[in-house]
Structure formats: C-alpha cells, structure tokens
Amino acid sequence: MIMQKHSGGEWSIDEEQTMGGAPIICASESYLGRSRRVAKVLFEGGSEDPEVHANARLLVIAPLLFEACQMLPLDKFGEDMGDCDAADFVDNAYAFFEAMKLVRQAFSKLD
Numbered sequence: 001m002i003m004q005k006h007s008g009g010e011w012s013i014d015e016e017q018t019m020g021g022a023p024i025i026c027a028s029e030s031y032l033g034r035s036r037r038v039a040k041v042l043f044e045g046g047s048e049d050p051e052v053h054a055n056a057r058l059l060v061i062a063p064l065l066f067e068a069c070q071m072l073p074l075d076k077f078g079e080d081m082g083d084c085d086a087a088d089f090v091d092n093a094y095a096f097f098e099a100m101k102l103v104r105q106a107f108s109k110l111d
Helices: 050-071 086-091 093-108
Strands: 011-019 022-031 034-040
Touching: 011 034, 011 050, 022 050, 050 093, 086 093
Parallel strands: none
Antiparallel strands: 011 022, 022 034
C-alpha cells in the first residue's frame, strides 16, 4: 500500500482556533507563514462532549505513532514473527528500542 505524505511537523490542537467549538488540529509545518490546518474534530455528542477532545488528542499523536511503526524492522521477520530468534532480535534491538521511545513520547502527549 502506498501512503501519501501526511502534513509535516508536530501536530497540536490550536486552542485559539475552533470552528463552532470543534477542536482544530494544526501541523507546525507552515503554509504561507501560518500553521497548516489538518483536521476539524467533530463528534455526534457535540463539541462540548469530552470525547471529542480525547479524539482530538489521539489524532495529534498519530504522526508520531506512524513514525514509530515505520522504524520497526518488520521486513526482517516473517508475518507471524515465527522466524524470529534471539540473535535476530538482538541484531534489531536498537530499532525496536527507538520505536518504543517514540511511542512513549506520543503517549506522554495524551496526559
């Protein structure tokens, strides 16, 4: 599957911009000197529902989680990881460790 490049830079909820109270997700990569709008988060319960803000926070960490997944050396192992032995894991431990650090960094943004 070919994935198009997503909006670059760190994503955040722009506390100053809302559209009808709905959170706006922006990327730090600028467009004409402004942060780039990535998404408007809507929820059936309305923009004041706490779940809409929880969903917005999950969207904010999506680029970090995607980057972490790309760091995993999945091409080195079979689909079910059945071919993985201790030596294979040791040889690729750095990539797993770096990906785990990025996941922790992403999850810390949920607090």
